[in-house]
Structures are given as C-alpha cells and as structure tokens.
Amino acid sequence: MKTGRRAFVKRSITAPLVLTVGPALARANASSMACLSRDALRATQDKPIVMVSIEADEWMRVEVDLVGLSVWNGSSFQTLPGQYFLGVDKLTYWLLEQGATPNSQIGVPTQYKTFNATPRSLNQRRFALVYVDSQGRETGYAFEKNGGNAVTGSCWTSVAVRA
Amino acid sequence: MRVADLEARELEARLTGTGLALDFGAVRARIRADQASLAAAIREVYREYPDQPSRGFFEVNASVERVTGIRRVLRSQVKFVVDGEAPFAPFPADTHLPLLEWGLNWCIANNCNQFLLLHAGAVERSGRAVLLPAQPGSGKSTLTAALTCSGFRLLSDEFGVVDLNDGMLLPLPRPIALKNESIEVIREFAPDALIGPSFPKTRKGTVAHLAPDRLSVDRRGVPAHPRAIVFPKYVPGEPVSLEAVSPARAFVKLAGNAFNYEVLGPAAFDAVRVVVQGSECFRLRYGDLHDAISAVRRLVGE
Amino acid sequence: MPEGLRLARFDSEAVVFNPVSWQTHLLNDTAAYALEALMSGPQTFDDIVTAVLGNVTPPDHTVEMIQSLLAELEALGLVETTLAKSCE
Numbered sequence: 001m002k003t004g005r006r007a008f009v010k011r012s013i014t015a016p017l018v019l020t021v022g023p024a025l026a027r028a029n030a031s032s033m034a035c036l037s038r039d040a041l042r043a044t045q046d047k048p049i050v051m052v053s054i055e056a057d058e059w060m061r062v063e064v065d066l067v068g069l070s071v072w073n074g075s076s077f078q079t080l081p082g083q084y085f086l087g088v089d090k091l092t093y094w095l096l097e098q099g100a101t102p103n104s105q106i107g108v109p110t111q112y113k114t115f116n117a118t119p120r121s122l123n124q125r126r127f128a129l130v131y132v133d134s135q136g137r138e139t140g141y142a143f144e145k146n147g148g149n150a151v152t153g154s155c156w157t158s159v160a161v162r163a
Numbered sequence: 164m165r166v167a168d169l170e171a172r173e174l175e176a177r178l179t180g181t182g183l184a185l186d187f188g189a190v191r192a193r194i195r196a197d198q199a200s201l202a203a204a205i206r207e208v209y210r211e212y213p214d215q216p217s218r219g220f221f222e223v224n225a226s227v228e229r230v231t232g233i234r235r236v237l238r239s240q241v242k243f244v245v246d247g248e249a250p251f252a253p254f255p256a257d258t259h260l261p262l263l264e265w266g267l268n269w270c271i272a273n274n275c276n277q278f279l280l281l282h283a284g285a286v287e288r289s290g291r292a293v294l295l296p297a298q299p300g301s302g303k304s305t306l307t308a309a310l311t312c313s314g315f316r317l318l319s320d321e322f323g324v325v326d327l328n329d330g331m332l333l334p335l336p337r338p339i340a341l342k343n344e345s346i347e348v349i350r351e352f353a354p355d356a357l358i359g360p361s362f363p364k365t366r367k368g369t370v371a372h373l374a375p376d377r378l379s380v381d382r383r384g385v386p387a388h389p390r391a392i393v394f395p396k397y398v399p400g401e402p403v404s405l406e407a408v409s410p411a412r413a414f415v416k417l418a419g420n421a422f423n424y425e426v427l428g429p430a431a432f433d434a435v436r437v438v439v440q441g442s443e444c445f446r447l448r449y450g451d452l453h454d455a456i457s458a459v460r461r462l463v464g465e
Numbered sequence: 466m467p468e469g470l471r472l473a474r475f476d477s478e479a480v481v482f483n484p485v486s487w488q489t490h491l492l493n494d495t496a497a498y499a500l501e502a503l504m505s506g507p508q509t510f511d512d513i514v515t516a517v518l519g520n521v522t523p524p525d526h527t528v529e530m531i532q533s534l535l536a537e538l539e540a541l542g543l544v545e546t547t548l549a550k551s552c553e
Contacts, residue, residue, distance in 0.1 A: 016496035136493025411478035432482040
C-alpha cells in the first residue's frame with residue numbers, strides 16, 4: 001500500500017538520524033560537562049552551520065564501536081591512520097581526535113563513508129555524547145578518555161551503595 | 164494536629180516505637196529514628212504534616228539507626244534501614260537528616276513504579292503546573308524553593324510524579340534540600356522561610372532543608388495539570404531569557420532523566436507524550452532569582 | 466512493524482517507542498518520514514524514497530542514505546525486510 005504524499009513543502013533533506021534515548025543521559029552529562037562546550041565548538045567548525053549557542057543539555061549519549069579504516073587507492077587497500085567510528089547517520093565515518101582538555105577526545109567528520117571505506121573492528125566500545133542540531137543533523141561528538149562511564153551526579157544518590 | 168504540635172518526648176517515643184506516619188500525598192512513609200537530635204530536626208522540617216496513625220499501608224518503611232559495635236567507639240555513625248536491610252554505607256551520626264532524606268528519595272525512586280517518576284521539581288499556580296527538570300548547573304532546587312516562597316504551591320522538588328492514567332502531576336511535597344551557597348540565598352530571599360538545621364559535612368557539602376509550607380502540605384491530595392516544562396540554567400550575571408525548546412527534545416530529556424522510564428516502557432512513553440503535548444517547553448537562563456520567578460509567573464498567565 | 470510501536474510526531478522530529486527492545490528513539494525528519502510510511506503498510510524501496518523526498522531534488526547518495534536508514538531500523542527491530550515475489 002502506498003502512502004499518500006505529504007504536503008509539498010520546500011525544504012532540504014538531511015541524512016536520516018536515529019538516536020536512542022539512554023537512561024544514563026543526565027548522569028553522563030554530569031561527568032562530561034566540563035569539556036563539552038569547547039570540544040563541541042571545535043567539532044562543528046567543518047560544518048556549514050551557524051551555531052548560535054550550544055547548550056550542553058542538547059547532547060545525547062550514544063555508544064560507538066571504534067574501527068580502523070582502509071580505502072582502495074586504485075591498486076591496493078591502504079590503511080588509514082587513526083581510530084574511527086560510524087556516525088549516527090550510519091553513513092559517515094568520524095575520526096577520533098584529541099580534545100581541548102587532556103582528558104577529552106572529540107570526533108571530526110571525514111569524507112569516508114560506508115560505501116568508500118572498509119572498516120575493521122578494533123574491539124573497543126566507547127560512550128560518547130553527540131550533538132544534534134535543531135535541523136536534525138549530527139554536528140559534534142565529545143568523549144571521555146578511557147571509554148567514559150555513567151557517573152551518578154544526582155543529589156539523591158549521595159549515599160554510597162554497599163557492594 | 165500537626166507534627167509541630169507534638170511534644171518532643173511524644174515525637175521521640177513515636178520515632179523509637181510505632182513509627183511516625185508521614186503522608187506525602189502520592190506516597191506514604193513510616194519512619195523511625197533512635198536519636199533525639201534527629202527527632203528534633205524531623206519536627207522542624209516536617210512541622211506542617213498532619214499527625215496520623217502509624218498503622219496501615221505505607222509505601223516506605225524506613226529508619227535511621229545508630230551503628231553499634233567497634234566503629235561506634237571510633238566514630239559515631241548512623242545507617243539507613245529499609246525493610247530490615249541497610250543498603251548503604253553508614254553516615255557520620257551528625258549528618259542523620261540528610262541520610263534520611265536521601266534514603267527516602269532512594270526508596271521512592273526504586274519502589275514507586277505505579278507512577279512515572281521524572282527527575283524534576285514541580286510547582287503549581289493558577290491551576291497550571293510547571294516542571295523544572297533537574298540538570299547539572301540548573302539551580303533547580305534553589306529555583307523551586309524560591310518559587311514556593313513566592314506563592315507557588317510545591318508539588319515536589321525531586322520527583323515529578325506523573326499519573327500513568329491521565330498524565331496529571333501528583334503532589335509529593337517534601338523538604339527541599341538546599342546546598343552550600345543556596346542556603347544563604349534562600350534565607351536572604353525569604354527571611355520568613357523555615358529552614359532546618361545545617362549539616363556541614365555531607366558528600367555534597369553543607370546541606371539544609373526548607374520545610375514545605377502549610378498550603379502545599381494541605382493540598383498534597385490535589386493533582387495539577389502540567390502546562391509548562393522549563394529547563395533552568397543558572398548563569399551568574401546572565402540576563403533572564405526564555406527560549407523555546409522543541410517538544411521532541413523536551414520528550415527525550417524528560418524520558419532520559421526519569422527514574423523509572425525504562426521500567427514502565429509503553430506506559431511511560433504515553434505519559435511523557437501527554438505531558439509534552441500539553442505543555443509549552445522552554446529553556447530558562449537566569450542570573451537573578453527574582454527575574455527567573457517573574458518569567459515563570461508569565462508562563463502561568465500572571 | 467512490531468505490534469505496540471508508538472510514534473509521536475513533533476514538528477520536524479519524532480519520538481518512537483520500540484516494543485521489541487523497550488527503547489525510545491529520537492528520529493529526525495528524514496527518518497521519521499520513512500518510518501511513518503512504513504507504519505501505513507508494506508512499502509517498496511522506491512515508495513520510501515518518494516515518501517522521504519517528496520518534491521525535493523534527491524541529494525547525493527540518496528540511495529545509500531535510505532539503505533543505511535532501513536538497515537538501522539531493521540537492526541533495531543522496528544521494520545523487517547521481505548523479498549517481493551516476482552511478478553510474471
């Protein structure tokens with residue numbers, strides 16, 4: 001059964017994004033907040049978007065798998081330096097780079113996509129915070145070193161739970 | 164008769180015997196305590212609560228008890244006990260009220276899955292409830308406290324309790340935990356406000372509790388329509404501003420910051436949808452409490 | 466489409482409850498159009514592209530974009546792909 005066409009509205013198409021609401025969202029924010037704003041600004045410099053402001057609470061928590069990438073240079077596969085991860089558009093590979101503070105890392109978008117690069121798993125998963133702007137485009141990533149963790153920052157968990 | 168009307172010895176006897184019944188509205192608790200100083204602090208911060216029989220059903224049965232044994236010789240400690248178990252590491256004995264309050268929060272958050280529990284303050288005025296989701300740096304508790312000292316009814320500081328049947332907010336007024344500088348901020352803002360004793364050595368720094376006012380306690384059985392979701396952000400020196408937040412983002416923030424969203428699944432999704440669809444959603448940046456309160460007043464039509 | 470799938474549309478985004486995983490997902494406009502099309506019944510790939518694009522000129526890599534999206538929706542358990550029977 002075909003759907004009826006939606007109203008003809010002039011607009012642009014952005015890459016589809018599907019993000020998962022994570023239970024530890026706020027708690028992760030609490031632990032990563034210090035490095036977010038600067039890293040977010042740096043991560044979005046390559047994007048043709050005017051960022052009026054980046055509210056740290058606009059970030060969403062995701063888990064990414066780190067991969068190495070190889071590309072075909074016409075005669076052989078060439079391994080690219082660095083660690084990469086697939087963005088939430090499930091199309092674009094991002095490069096993991098050092099952030100503005102010693103304990104932070106950021107993602108930088110690359111020209112490598114699922115159709116022009118070959119991934120190999122590095123068997124590492126990382127927690128990251130991804131910023132998605134109001135147009136529904138992913139525009140920045142921030143990471144904690146060593147994978148990050150869900151830290152409880154809420155006042156009601158000030159009691160330490162017995163092991 | 165209210166808790167404040169109980170003689171000190173009567174209250175102590177209740178707390179060491181059958182327990183003190185506290186009707187928070189959406190949740191009833193029965194608490195026990197074996198320290199006279201804790202009894203005195205409870206009498207202050209729960210002063211407006213009606214004195215009720217300690218028989219019947221209570222969602223929470225908890226106590227704060229002295230730790231006995233060799234540790235007691237070295238440093239006096241207390242433990243939080245719920246349903247016969249002590250799930251937390253002990254606290255120094257001179258931080259008993261914060262332990263009780265945080266312990267009660269833990270009990271509610273873990274057990275009251277008949278409601279959707281948002282991590283948010285909630286106040287009401289003119290029949291319109293405002294949710295103030297908790298986020299780091301928001302100053303949520305200070306703002307909630309100031310609003311309740313400015314004519315807003317306190318629904319809750321810690322839990323936005325959502326009725327799964329109809330999306331209404333259910334009151335759960337309890338003492339508001341103020342931390343560090345916020346204590347003096349509220350003392351200055353509302354000199355007549357009843358703030359309990361200060362506890363300087365907690366994990367969160369110095370903590371004191373603002374007692375809920377009589378009106379909020381007396382109306383704890385009256386639900387409220389959520390009409391606004393306001394994400395506060397305190398920035399010193401910042402002029403007040405209200406910026407619209409997209410409903411989808413508000414949904415995600417509420418869901419991702421709720422205590423039991425994942426537990427309730429589809430019922431929680433439906434409840435958050437009702438709340439968001441019925442509310443205007445904003446981000447409130449402010450550097451001055453009075454300005455923030457004026458902005459929230461405008462949202463409820465004043 | 467799993468039974469119990471819930472979608473709430475808010476302007477240019479949507480929030481979806483996944484009854485398979487009990488997770489909640491935020492979808493941007495593009496992803497939401499695709500899922501809404503599928504919620505109305507089985508669709509061909511071309512149907513979905515049409516539902517997503519409307520009257521907009523297809524951007525570069527549209528096919529890859531939609532394929533990635535469908536693969537992700539399928540991995541999440543929100544949709545499933547069946548091979549169409551050949552028609553003589």
